Structure formats: structure tokens, C-alpha cells
Amino acid sequence: MNRVVRYFRGLPxxxxxxxxxxxxxxxxVAAVSVTCWFIVEKQLYNKVDDDLRGAIPGGVTAGQYADLLANCTRTPATDNGFGHPQVFYVQVVNSDGTVCVAANSVGLVEATAxxxxxxxxxDTDHLYFRNGVDSDGKPLRVMTRAAVTGGPARAVVQNLALTVAVPLTDTDKTLNNLALVxxxxxxxxxxxxxxxxxxxARTGLRPVDELTDTVEHVARTEDLxxxxxxxxxxxxxxxxASFNSMTASLASSRDLQRQLIADAGHxxxxxxxxxxxxxxxxxxSDETGRAIPPxxxxxxxxxxxxxxxxxxxxIGDLQELSRTGLAGGDGPLKVVSLHDTVRTAIERARLRGPELTITSELxxxxxxAEPAALERAIVNLLDNAVKFSPPEGTLEVHLMRGRLTVRDHxxxxxxxxxxxxxDRFWRSPTARALPGSGLGLSIVARTVESYGxxxxxxxxxxxxxVATVQLPGAPTPPPEVPEGA
Structure with missing residues (x-):
């Protein structure tokens, strides 16, 4: 069985x-054919049974039954006495199993229990139908009922049954022909x-074949x-459509990768x-011995x-920008206190611009978010404001309902x-002389957008x-329970 399953799975x-x-x-087809065959068989057998019911001899007297038993024979006559072809098997069966064939019977049917x-x-109301064979092995449809006398004074002949049978040759032939058809x-x-x-399958799978050919072409040529x-x-x-969207995304990603490499190299x-x-x-200076002035x-x-x-x-910015995962971070997302993160970033910004005045309302x-990535983005945003602030200038940081604004002067x-x-590596012509890589705000945008x-x-x-960041809120985390409480 397993071999058949493996063979089936190996087929195209x-x-x-x-x-x-x-x-x-x-x-x-098999279910319909078998059902049809059984229905036809049932109808044909009902027709044969109806013929058998109509073939029960009428008007038989008790004396005739007695004569038949007295002259009991198991050999049928060659003529029915009327010059008509013999069709039915007619015989009387005693309760002890003795069989007496009538003169108009075609042949002998062996009695059964x-x-x-x-x-x-x-019981005259009980008709017993069965299939049987005659002495020559010919298939028959047999009906047996209690023997009764004819005429107005109908009476049951004790311990006798009348058996009538008809050949099933034509019926079986019809059923065999039906089975063959x-x-x-x-x-x-x-x-x-x-x-x-x-x-x-060929027509329906033609698009799949085209898709397969296209995928193989892309794998072979890298043509996106x-x-x-x-x-x-x-x-x-x-x-x-999904494949086209995927190749378009891959082509865009490859173009961005090439642009990143080119920009990073520059x-x-x-x-x-x-x-x-x-x-x-x-x-x-060391090789020539000519000292450079101190x-x-x-x-x-x-x-x-x-x-x-x-x-x-x-290099750090490039590493941050090239990381996979949400917001350029590899850690899991957590519910983060944005106001605490901004407060920490402000303290770091004060170290970079000690002469600046930074006011905050958080x-x-x-x-x-991922805590480290979010903090890096806020720090980059504040660093950008510190870089372009005039000496002894003021930075104003405001956070209300997820809306963070950083304003410089x-x-x-x-x-x-x-x-x-x-944009990555973009720097204003007026800021070329200032330190920086042109990646800070790109990292900010990527981080914020990845969190919605x-x-x-x-x-x-x-x-x-003024820089404005809007971040969707998250459920407030439950308060931490001190250890030992």
C-alpha cells in the first residue's frame, strides 16, 4: 500500500x-450500474413471480390430489394433454418430502425443507418463493403454497403443498446482457x-505550467x-498576481540593496x-625623518x-539599517513606556549638547515596540535637533497622547x-560640513513606520x-509586584 501511495505521489x-x-x-458508474442491475433484477423477478401466481391450477379436487398421490411419479409426461408446449413445472410435495410430478409438468424440481x-x-396465504434447479441443473424460479381443493368448498389438503416453477433462462439471459451493456x-x-x-488537467494547469516556467526562468537568469x-x-x-507582486518586491529590494551598497561605498x-x-x-614623515610640526x-x-x-x-548606522525584523530590531515586541524612553533619550542628548537648554513635557x-530599537530612533531624532541647534539654543520636547514633537531653533x-x-544617505548641501552619515532620520522613519x-x-x-512622531498606543502594563510582597 505504501508503495502504491509513493508511486501515486511521484506522478505529475x-x-x-x-x-x-x-x-x-x-x-x-459502478454504483449506478450495480443499482440499475439490481432494480432490473427485482422487476424481472417480480414479473416471474406474478406469472407463477397466475399459473396455480384451479378447480383441483381432493380426488385428483388422491389420484396423483396414488399414481405418484417423478417422471413428467411428454405432453400436457392439450397439445400446447409445456412451460411450467407442476408437482405436489408431501410433508415427508415425497414429490409427485403432475402430467402437465415440464420436469422435476427437487423439494427442499x-x-x-x-x-x-x-397456510394458504403463505407463498414461498425461491430459486432452484431441475433434475438437469436448469435454473428455476420456484413458488410453493399449501395445496387446496377448487370450487366453492375450498379446503386445505393436509400435509400437501403445490409447487410451481418456471425456467429462469430468459431472465438470466436478460440480466447477463444488461450486465454486459x-x-x-x-x-x-x-x-x-x-x-x-x-x-x-492540461487546460486548467496551463497557467501553473506558465508559472513554473517563469519561476525556473527567474531561478536560472535572476531576471526579476x-x-x-x-x-x-x-x-x-x-x-x-501574488507571484508578480513577489517578483516586483524582490526587484525593488534588490535595487534598494544595490543603491544601499553604492551609497554606503560612496x-x-x-x-x-x-x-x-x-x-x-x-x-x-617617519620614513624621511622630517618631523611634522607639533x-x-x-x-x-x-x-x-x-x-x-x-x-x-x-558602520553602526549601516548595521542598524540592514537588520532584519520589525523596526530593524531582532528582539520581541513589548509594551514600552514611551515617556520613559524619551526621558532617557533626553539625558543622552544633554551629554551631546551640554550648552543647550532642553525642556520637556511628557x-x-x-x-x-522593541525597546532598544525605539530608543535608538528617539535618540537619532534628538541628535538631529542637537546638531542643527545654535549654541546655547533651546530644544522643546513634548509628548501628549502618543504625539511626540521635538522643536529646535x-x-x-x-x-x-x-x-x-x-532618504538614506541624503544630506542637505548646507549640512555637508557637519558630522553624520545621512542615515539617522532614515532609521527613525523605518522604526516608527514599522510600529504603525x-x-x-x-x-x-x-x-x-519641528519633528512630529505619532505612535499608536498599547494597553497599560500591570504594575510590577516587588519581590517578597
Missing amino acids: LRSRLSLLTAVAVAFA GDRAVAKRG LLTIGGIGVVGAGAAGLWV TVRIPVEGDDEIARLS ELRTPLTSMRTNIELLTR DDRKALMASLKAQMTELAAL APWYVR GPGIPADELPYVF GTVELGAAEGGGT
Whole structure:
């Protein structure tokens, strides 16, 4: 059985569909054919039984029964006395099993225990039907009933039964012919169903073949521009549309990956080139013995340190941006206190801009997020405000009902540059001289949007820039129970 199942599973899909269709039709045809055969058999046997009921001799007297028993014979006569062909088997059965064949009988039917029971019972309302054979083995339909006398004074002849039988040759022939016809029609139907199933499978699976060919083409050539025509709105059409959407997403992802690599290479080239130049100056000074003036050497070392810091920050931002999972974080989502996260980020921002004044008004708000990723995004948002704030300037941080605003009093962002502020590696021409990788706000946007929020930058009234973050709330977590309480 397992071998058959493995063989079936190893067949192509269209072959399996064709085979299943043929098997289903075969079962249906077999069920209908068998039912039809039994119904016809029942009707034919009812007709034979009706003929047997009509063949019961009438007007037989007790004396005739006595004569038949007195001259009992098991050999039928060759003529019925009327010159008509003999059709029925007619005989009398005694309760002890003695059989006496009537003169108009075709032949002898062996008595059974059922026949003897009918003779002994003497119930005229009981008709006992059975199948049997004559002395030559010919199939018969046999009816036995209690023997009664004819005429007005009907009486039961004790311990006698009258048996009438008719050959089943024509009936069996009809049933055999019907079985042959049903078998032939069923076989043709099964073969036709298999052929139709194969045609339907080929026609119905043609889109699947096209999809398979396309997938193999993409796997072989990595050509993600291939699209499958979508026709209709059935499951195959939905599958084709999903595949087209998947390839489009993969193509977009690959383009973004290439752009990220190109942008990262460009951004990395600048600090690496500067570091290489400075290191070559220091190396040449050592090789030639020409000492660099202390002030110049100090400036070179400071430049190297700044470039290394910038390079480390750029690599960290790239790692953060390239992480998989929600919001660039790998940890599970938790209910996080946004106001506490903002408060921690403000303390870190004060370290980066100690000369700045940072005011805050934070109302409690909880969100579902990955804590480290959310804090990194808020820190990046505040770092951006610190970077563009004037010396001894003021930062205003406000949180109310999940709406976080960070307002600085810097030079602001030109209106034509606002659409690009969240693009990776994008930096305003006026901010090229400032430290940074151009990835901070991109990380902020990716993080906030992954949690179902929004972020935008705009011009603030009176100058400066205001950043607005809106995050959906989460149920307030239950208070922590101190240990030992």
C-alpha cells in the first residue's frame, strides 16, 4: 500500500488529476450500474413471480390430489394433454418430502425443507418463493403454497403443498446482457472520463505550467522583470498576481540593496580617503625623518580620531539599517513606556549638547515596540535637533497622547528639501560640513513606520524645525509586584 501511495505521489499533477477523475467516475458508474442491475433484477423477478401466481391450477379436487398421490411419479409426461408446449413445472410435495410430478409438468424440481414446511404448515396465504434447479441443473424460479381443493368448498389438503416453477433462462439471459451493456458503457465512460480529466488537467494547469516556467526562468537568469499575465479572478489568477507582486518586491529590494551598497561605498570612501591621506603623511614623515610640526601633527591626529569616529558611526548606522525584523530590531515586541524612553533619550542628548537648554513635557504613553530599537530612533531624532541647534539654543520636547514633537531653533530645512530628509544617505548641501552619515532620520522613519506610526519634519513657527512622531498606543502594563510582597 505504501508503495502504491509513493508511486501515486511521484506522478505529475495532471496525471494524478486524470487518475483521480477516472477513479471517481469509475466508482460512480459502478454504483449506478450495480443499482440499475439490481432494480432490473427485482422487476424481472417480480414479473416471474406474478406469472407463477397466475399459473396455480384451479378447480383441483381432493380426488385428483388422491389420484396423483396414488399414481405418484417423478417422471413428467411428454405432453400436457392439450397439445400446447409445456412451460411450467407442476408437482405436489408431501410433508415427508415425497414429490409427485403432475402430467402437465415440464420436469422435476427437487423439494427442499422450505417446501416440506409449507406442506406441513397448511397456510394458504403463505407463498414461498425461491430459486432452484431441475433434475438437469436448469435454473428455476420456484413458488410453493399449501395445496387446496377448487370450487366453492375450498379446503386445505393436509400435509400437501403445490409447487410451481418456471425456467429462469430468459431472465438470466436478460440480466447477463444488461450486465454486459452496463460494463461496456461503464468502461467507455471511465476511459472517456480519464481522457476528459487529462484534457481538463492540461487546460486548467496551463497557467501553473506558465508559472513554473517563469519561476525556473527567474531561478536560472535572476531576471526579476518577468511578469505572468493575470486573467480572471480565480485561484490561479491570484497565484499569478501574488507571484508578480513577489517578483516586483524582490526587484525593488534588490535595487534598494544595490543603491544601499553604492551609497554606503560612496559614504565610506570619503573618511577612508581622508584617513589614508593623513596616515600617509605621518608615515612619510617617519620614513624621511622630517618631523611634522607639533601643531600640525596634533591636528592630523585629531582629524584621524574624528574620521574614525565618523566611520564607526557610519558602520553602526549601516548595521542598524540592514537588520532584519520589525523596526530593524531582532528582539520581541513589548509594551514600552514611551515617556520613559524619551526621558532617557533626553539625558543622552544633554551629554551631546551640554550648552543647550532642553525642556520637556511628557505625558504617560505606552506603545508596543522593541525597546532598544525605539530608543535608538528617539535618540537619532534628538541628535538631529542637537546638531542643527545654535549654541546655547533651546530644544522643546513634548509628548501628549502618543504625539511626540521635538522643536529646535536652528536654521530650518528648505521646503524643497523636506521630501528627501528621510532618504538614506541624503544630506542637505548646507549640512555637508557637519558630522553624520545621512542615515539617522532614515532609521527613525523605518522604526516608527514599522510600529504603525508616522513621522514628519516641517518648519516651525518663528524659525527652526519641528519633528512630529505619532505612535499608536498599547494597553497599560500591570504594575510590577516587588519581590517578597
